[in-house]
Amino acid sequence: MTNSRVKVYVYATDPVSATGVAGELRQRSEVLVVDESEFDNAQVAVVVADEVDAATIRTVRAIQRDGCHRVVMVVTRLDDASLLAAVEAGSCGILRRSEAVPERIVETVLTAAKGDGSVPPDLLGRLLDQMSRLQRQVLAPRGLSLSGFTDREVDVLRLLSEGWDTAEIADKLSYSERTVKNVIHDITARLQLRNRSHAVAYAVRQGLI
Numbered sequence: 001m002t003n004s005r006v007k008v009y010v011y012a013t014d015p016v017s018a019t020g021v022a023g024e025l026r027q028r029s030e031v032l033v034v035d036e037s038e039f040d041n042a043q044v045a046v047v048v049a050d051e052v053d054a055a056t057i058r059t060v061r062a063i064q065r066d067g068c069h070r071v072v073m074v075v076t077r078l079d080d081a082s083l084l085a086a087v088e089a090g091s092c093g094i095l096r097r098s099e100a101v102p103e104r105i106v107e108t109v110l111t112a113a114k115g116d117g118s119v120p121p122d123l124l125g126r127l128l129d130q131m132s133r134l135q136r137q138v139l140a141p142r143g144l145s146l147s148g149f150t151d152r153e154v155d156v157l158r159l160l161s162e163g164w165d166t167a168e169i170a171d172k173l174s175y176s177e178r179t180v181k182n183v184i185h186d187i188t189a190r191l192q193l194r195n196r197s198h199a200v201a202y203a204v205r206q207g208l209i
Contacts, residue, residue: 005029006030006031006044006110007031007038007041007044009034009042009044010025010045011063012048013049017048018048021074024105025105025106025109027102028106030110031106043068043070043113044068044070044071044109044112044113045063046073046074047059047063048073049075049076051075052075052078052083056075057089060089069205070113072094072109074095075097078094078120078123080123083119083120092112094118094119095108095118149187154203154209155173156169156180156184159172161204
């Protein structure tokens with residue numbers, strides 16, 4: 001039934017690629033391809049690109065910012081570095097173009113729609129190794145995690161989600177109220193969030209709290 005089909009928006013800088021991928025997906029009963037006028041209803045966006053360069057990353061982030069948070073990338077040239085860049089940009093699924101037969105695209109789209117991730121199996125081990133090295137050598141010495149939040153920020157967000165006010169959070173964490181306000185301001189400004197409630201909702205969606 002139409003209501004159970006995952007709505008997919010296909011984007012590619014090359015119109016031939018966009019038409020080809022969209023045409024393949026239109027033949028599948030599991031998904032429903034939508035055009036730009038229905039982008040707001042898309043559950044997953046498929047981005048087709050030659051490589052994961054700065055322009056591609058900007059496209060992925062723009063799509064997410066405009067409301068489609070599940071992105072699958074189909075990439076011609078994919079190595080360890082570009083795989084990590086795609087993951088850091090927030091892609092839920094990544095496919096080599098040479099392996100992007102309709103069955104694999106649909107499988108990856110359905111996985112992304114459920115909130116899960118998918119990467120080429122032969123690159124998964126190297127991705128995990130890179131992420132571990134990044135956490136150990138770069139982020140941890142700076143008090144950061146792979147989520148981009150410090151432990152202090154996560155603590156503040158967790159207490160906010162439980163309904164604590166600024167004074168209560170300051171007392172609980174042994175901070176000044178100014179420090180708590182600065183932490184909240186830094187989070188909302190960095191992520192372009194509207195207010196405290198929006199920050200809490202974002203943290204929940206990201207699985208931080």
